[in-house]
Every structure is written in C-alpha cells, then in structure tokens.
Amino acid sequence: MGKPIWTRDQVAQRILAGETLIILQSKVIRVPPSWLSAHPGGSLAILHFVGRNATDEVDAFHSEEALRRIRGYEVAEVEIGEHGWEPFLPPVMSGWVRQGDKGGTMQWHREATTLRPLTEELSETSPHSQILLVRRGELETQPGPTLETLQPGPSTLSPKVQAEHSRAYRELHQQVIDAGLYKTRYIGGYGPEIVRYITFVVLAVLFYCKSWFLTSAFFLGLYWHQ
Incomplete structure (x- = not known):
C-alpha cells in the first residue's frame, strides 16, 4: 500500500503541530527528534529545511547507506509542480524553536523576531535575508508560529529560475560522480x-x-x- 498524498496545507498544519518535515524529491520525511541532537551537521542544518525541498542538499552530503535510512522515515508524498515544490519558511528562520517545558512537553518557543517584516517589498538593494532580534517581554505571549509566518517573503528569484538552478546543479553533481571525483585515491x-x-x-x-x-x-x- 502506497503512502498517502498530502496537500501543501496538510504539510503546513503538521509543521505547526511541531513535526519536523522535509521534502525529499516527492517524499515527505518526518525527522525524528533524536536526529536533531545526533545529526553530524547539527540541528540547524535540518531545521532550516523544514517545509522545503532538501533533495539537492541531502543527496550531496549523505552516503547511500544514510540515504536508505532517511527514506525509511517517509510518511507521505506530495505533488511537485512544474517548477518544483513551493517551499515554506522554516519556523526557525522566524525565530521559532521547539523546547521542552518543566513537565517535559515540547512547546513552541520564540527566541527572536524579524527586524524587517516578511511582507516588505524587495528592492534591488534591500537584503534578501531576515535579521532576527530578541525583544524581551514580547516573545512569550505568542503561542507559536502561524500559517502566515510559514509563508516565505518576496524574492527576486522566481520559482522557475530556482528550478533551473537546481537542475543545473544536479547535472554538475552527476558529472562529478561520473568523473569519479568523490572516490578517494x-x-x-x-x-x-x-x-x-x-x-x-x-x-x-x-x-x-x-x-x-x-x-x-x-x-x-x-x-x-x-
């Protein structure tokens, strides 16, 4: 029996519920909490791809054995459009992280907030990344990220251009593999x-x-x- 097909909204709701989900090709991978502390690249390497297509990065930095283990955590599939998966903004990029309370229950905790609103229009000279600042007294009153905070801000790179960059990278990556440059002599x-x-x-x-x-x-x- 195949895996269920989730809509983009279903993926978003599960992320808001605290699940660490990444997209690998057209598969939804649920990352166990134990991975975040045991991952050799650190937890942020995973958290910054929550709700995003991490196929290129996962393929480039993991062995075949690791890839087989990762695929074992597939929970669903998603439909990939012509220009790839429409990404979410990972909660950690707007300051949200999961932490245990006094009773050990995992809850959302906001460590910082964005300096520039996500909806602000980009110009040719404006920064494309968000600057996070801690504002004491304002962060604890918010229960967690919302569907609005998961929506990425405007970008000068269209989905079509990003998909072209991804395809070009995969072609180059395959050329490196075919040339045997990953094999240590x-x-x-x-x-x-x-x-x-x-x-x-x-x-x-x-x-x-x-x-x-x-x-x-x-x-x-x-x-x-x-």
Whole structure:
C-alpha cells in the first residue's frame, strides 16, 4: 500500500503541530527528534529545511547507506509542480524553536523576531535575508508560529529560475560522480603527497645536522608551504 498524498496545507498544519518535515524529491520525511541532537551537521542544518525541498542538499552530503535510512522515515508524498515544490519558511528562520517545558512537553518557543517584516517589498538593494532580534517581554505571549509566518517573503528569484538552478546543479553533481571525483585515491592520490612531505622533513633535518642551515631552512620552507 502506497503512502498517502498530502496537500501543501496538510504539510503546513503538521509543521505547526511541531513535526519536523522535509521534502525529499516527492517524499515527505518526518525527522525524528533524536536526529536533531545526533545529526553530524547539527540541528540547524535540518531545521532550516523544514517545509522545503532538501533533495539537492541531502543527496550531496549523505552516503547511500544514510540515504536508505532517511527514506525509511517517509510518511507521505506530495505533488511537485512544474517548477518544483513551493517551499515554506522554516519556523526557525522566524525565530521559532521547539523546547521542552518543566513537565517535559515540547512547546513552541520564540527566541527572536524579524527586524524587517516578511511582507516588505524587495528592492534591488534591500537584503534578501531576515535579521532576527530578541525583544524581551514580547516573545512569550505568542503561542507559536502561524500559517502566515510559514509563508516565505518576496524574492527576486522566481520559482522557475530556482528550478533551473537546481537542475543545473544536479547535472554538475552527476558529472562529478561520473568523473569519479568523490572516490578517494589513497595510494595513487595521497601516497605521493606523503612521500614528498617526508622527504622534505628528512632533508631539512639532515642538512641541519650538518650545519647547512640555509639549505635546511629551504627544505623546511618547502614542507611548510605544502
């Protein structure tokens, strides 16, 4: 039996309920809370892709074994449009994080708020990112992010252009794979480098022992600049 197909609104409601959801191709991945603390890249690397298509980043930085484990947390599918998934603004990007209260229950907590409103029109010179500031006394009164705060602000990059960038990246990534550049050549690649380093050090020590200080310094300098 296949996974259910969720609408964009269903994904949003589950994010607002506290689930950590990312899009991998057309799959919805629910990230377990344990991943956030155990992820080698840190929790922010995941939180900044909540509600967004993380396919390119996940494929680039994870092994085949890790990808198989990630796909095991698929909970649903979504329909991807012509120009890709229409992303949400991750809650962490507007200052919202999940924290446990005194009873251990996870609740939304706002650590900061945006300096510039998300709805502000962009100009050619305006910054495209949001600046987060902590405003004491104002943050605790808000219960959590809303559907409005999940909507990304205006961007100078259209969905079509972003999709073209993604396709170009995937083509380049495949060329790197086909060229074998991800395969480490320990003997043929690192071997000659290690031999060269050792040679420079041995020559530097040898000439130093013979009191040929300038010659020793020359080889020591070659080693230092490798």
